[in-house]
Amino acid sequence: DIQMTQSPSSLSASVGDRVTITCRASQGISTFLNWYQQKPGKAPKLLIYAASSLQSGVPSRFSGSGSGTDFTLTISGLQPEDFATYYCQQTYSTLFFTFGPGTKVEIK
Amino acid sequence: QITLRESGPTLVKPTQTLTLTCTFSGFSLSTPMLGLGWIRQPPGQALEWLALIYWNDDKRYRPSLESRLTITKDAPKNQVVLTMTNMDPVDTATYYCAHFRAIPAGRWFDPWGQGTLVTVSS
Numbered sequence: 001d002i003q004m005t006q007s008p009s010s011l012s013a014s015v016g017d018r019v020t021i022t023c024r025a026s027q028g029i030s031t032f033l034n035w036y037q038q039k040p041g042k043a044p045k046l047l048i049y050a051a052s053s054l055q056s057g058v059p060s061r062f063s064g065s066g067s068g069t070d071f072t073l074t075i076s077g078l079q080p081e082d083f084a085t086y087y088c089q090q091t092y093s094t095l096f097f098t099f100g101p102g103t104k105v106e107i108k
Numbered sequence: 109q110i111t112l113r114e115s116g117p118t119l120v121k122p123t124q125t126l127t128l129t130c131t132f133s134g135f136s137l138s139t140p141m142l143g144l145g146w147i148r149q150p151p152g153q154a155l156e157w158l159a160l161i162y163w164n165d166d167k168r169y170r171p172s173l174e175s176r177l178t179i180t181k182d183a184p185k186n187q188v189v190l191t192m193t194n195m196d197p198v199d200t201a202t203y204y205c206a207h208f209r210a211i212p213a214g215r216w217f218d219p220w221g222q223g224t225l226v227t228v229s230s
Contacts (some may be wrong), residue, residue, distance in 0.1 A: 087154065098157065099147075100154070101154045
């Protein structure tokens with residue numbers, strides 16, 4: 001099984017800050033890595049697919065990078081509506097898709 | 109516009125079988141490279157992928173739950189059904205269905221249904 005880890009598990013940031021969240025896979029997954037945003041009581045929303053492709057309708061302040069085992073989600077200029085939990089997900093293994101444990105972004 | 113909606117019981121007893129239905133619109137599950145998946149989230153915990161059915165009826169299950177899960181599709185009715193046997197209180201979670209798409213460079217779930225909370229309790 002491919003295990004996914006995220007760091008940090010939580011962070012506090014201010015509006016306007018640049019925020020970086022890291023996701024690491026236990027083995028190489030090429031660019032089969034997605035990022036989702038989830039707000040309390042809501043379904044997850046796809047932000048980034050294939051490691052760096054921005055989903056239609058998602059603000060350009062969100063960006064993703066990486067390949068292999070190490071990936072990054074960056075929010076350039078945090079907005080009030082960005083306070084949420086962010087999950088990475090690998091879809092390299094077609095037998096078993098795995099989500100990371102999540103990173104909660106809170107207001108400082 | 110793609111929409112999905114989960115339906116099923118909100119409360120099941122331990123050992124019972126859970127049957128959830130995802131009714132969708134805006135796409136056909138007969139279209140190549142598409143699929144529909146189920147993901148759950150216990151209260152306050154992370155997302156957990158459960159099952160996926162592809163346009164060609166190929167199916168994938170979470171290995172630790174494979175013996176308890178069955179996913180089927182009714183393409184003309186635009187529905188996918190997930191059954192989970194021998195429910196236990198630890199299966200209490202919000203269950204989501206989600207549209208799945210695959211391209212050579214990636215595979216992802218988008219959009220998702222609103223989710224349905226299933227509580228397992230006697």
